Amino acid sequence: MNILILGSGGREHTFAWKLSQSNKLSKLFVAPGNAGTAEIAINIPIGVNDFNAIKKLVLKESIELVFVGPEDPLVNGIHDFFLGDDELKNIAVIGPEKLAATLEGSKEFAKEFMMRHQIPTAQYKSFTSETVENGFLFLEELNPPYVLKADGLAAGKGVVILNDLNDAKIELRAMLVDKKFGSASSTVVIEEFLDGIELSVFVLTDGNSYKVLPTAKDYKRIGEGDTGLNTGGMGAISPVPFASKDFMNKIEQRIVKPTVEGLKKDKMPYKGFIFIGLIKVGDDPKVIEYNVRMGDPETEVVLPRIKNDLVELLQAVANEKLSSIDLQLDDRTASTVMTVSGGYPGAYEKGKEIKGIELIKDSLVFHAGTTIKDGKVVTNGGRVMAITSFGPDFKSALSKSYENVEKLSFEGMNYRKDLGFDL
Numbered sequence: 001m002n003i004l005i006l007g008s009g010g011r012e013h014t015f016a017w018k019l020s021q022s023n024k025l026s027k028l029f030v031a032p033g034n035a036g037t038a039e040i041a042i043n044i045p046i047g048v049n050d051f052n053a054i055k056k057l058v059l060k061e062s063i064e065l066v067f068v069g070p071e072d073p074l075v076n077g078i079h080d081f082f083l084g085d086d087e088l089k090n091i092a093v094i095g096p097e098k099l100a101a102t103l104e105g106s107k108e109f110a111k112e113f114m115m116r117h118q119i120p121t122a123q124y125k126s127f128t129s130e131t132v133e134n135g136f137l138f139l140e141e142l143n144p145p146y147v148l149k150a151d152g153l154a155a156g157k158g159v160v161i162l163n164d165l166n167d168a169k170i171e172l173r174a175m176l177v178d179k180k181f182g183s184a185s186s187t188v189v190i191e192e193f194l195d196g197i198e199l200s201v202f203v204l205t206d207g208n209s210y211k212v213l214p215t216a217k218d219y220k221r222i223g224e225g226d227t228g229l230n231t232g233g234m235g236a237i238s239p240v241p242f243a244s245k246d247f248m249n250k251i252e253q254r255i256v257k258p259t260v261e262g263l264k265k266d267k268m269p270y271k272g273f274i275f276i277g278l279i280k281v282g283d284d285p286k287v288i289e290y291n292v293r294m295g296d297p298e299t300e301v302v303l304p305r306i307k308n309d310l311v312e313l314l315q316a317v318a319n320e321k322l323s324s325i326d327l328q329l330d331d332r333t334a335s336t337v338m339t340v341s342g343g344y345p346g347a348y349e350k351g352k353e354i355k356g357i358e359l360i361k362d363s364l365v366f367h368a369g370t371t372i373k374d375g376k377v378v379t380n381g382g383r384v385m386a387i388t389s390f391g392p393d394f395k396s397a398l399s400k401s402y403e404n405v406e407k408l409s410f411e412g413m414n415y416r417k418d419l420g421f422d423l
Contacts, residue, residue: 001025002029002065004029004054004065004066005029005031006048007048008034009369010297010299010300010366011295011300013366014304015299016028016036019310022312025311031044031047035371035372035377038372051078055085064092065091065092066094068093068293071101071291074095074292079093092319093271094273095271096271100263100268101292105152107149117262119255120284123191124192126188126190144163144165145162145193147159147192148162148168148171150181151185157230158181172190176188194279194286197280200295202295204313207270208320209322214301214306216236217423218235219416222416225421231345236336237301238302238305238333239305259274272292276290277289296383297368300366300386302334304330306327306330332397334390334397335394335398335400336387337398337401337416338385339385341379341414344382351380354379354409356408357408364388365386365387367384367385368384369384379410384413398420402417
């Protein structure tokens with residue numbers, strides 16, 4: 001079959017790499033793609049939210065399945081767009097419909113969903129500019145640190161954790177009244193701080209049955225020891241060493257099952273990946289957030305550990321036959337290290353030539369923010385390239401990734417040298 005991937009990051013290159021191994025694939029298109037996807041697929045310069053251009057491409061190239069990488073087109077209703085169009089309605093779209101995508105599009109919506117279905121999460125209240133004074137009073141009831149979350153999509157930067165009550169009040173006013181994150185912070189969720197260690201669990205569902213995919217732990221902060229600003233992710237490890245069989249059973253019974261059942265009960269059709277951001281508090285899992293797609297850079301460690309034919313897996317989701325698939329996993333640990341542009345997550349320059357890619361051995365190279373200019377691979381984003389390696393444990397996998405990262409170079413290149421420090 002002919003398949004289209006929407007997106008341009010490391011996640012999309014990883015999916016392209018995995019799909020291209022299938023003998024069920026005829027042609028693979030990526031819109032807009034990057035320098036990595038250009039080597040294994042046909043890149044098409046179309047934006048992920050340009051639904052009309054996507055429609056033209058799908059019809060012109062007889063595309064039978066569309067995999068949606070990032071959250072934006074899902075929250076904007078691309079799946080509904082296909083279902084509502086006579087020429088597109090029979091084409092499989094992997095990714096939830098708009099209402100279910102609101103689980104990522106609105107923190108408040110997600111919290112209400114969890115409360116409705118008794119899914120364990122932090123206590124919370126939400127506020128708008130009209131109720132900012134009530135927000136101040138609620139902050140006074142809590143113990144520090146204070147967690148403030150912009151309700152809408154804020155490119156991963158809408159969560160602020162502060163230790164000082166006065167700072168928290170100033171921040172709440174900035175978010176609600178001064179519109180610090182634009183319309184994303186017209187509502188702000190304040191929640192109790194949960195103390196524990198985080199992990200991500202990924203679920204693939206066809207709306208009825210589901211498969212729990214490998215766990216992963218990613219590292220969001222730019223600085224060593226989890227300091228500095230939040231990024232889109234500086235690296236990841238899979239599986240998570242502390243996710244024991246007993247703990248995973250709790251996650252499945254208390255969180256995964258009620259989530260999939262809750263989507264059905266609330267009549268929110270869901271065909272695709274659910275990312276569940278969790279925290280282990282004592283021996284119990286609690287949900288921090290839902291994302292309605294795979295994470296990045298977690299995809300770069302989760303997908304290489306799945307042995308199944310990915311085209312077959314996605315077809316089973318589209319045809320609601322996921323229960324017939326036996327998920328096969330690689331027992332080894334995978335780790336990925338993300339190289340980023342100098343200055344990221346603040347201002348950074350693009351167009352820096354990347355050298356040394358051809359020197360990398362025994363690791364997988366996944367392009368994130370790259371493009372081709374004058375025949376050379378150059379930087380084209382904050383997060384540039386992820387290097388994924390396998391090993392019997394996370395330390396050996398990481399050491400192989402680091403060994404290969406050192407062969408890469410571009411002006412201003414930066415990466416975290418302490419991944420796995422908390423494991």
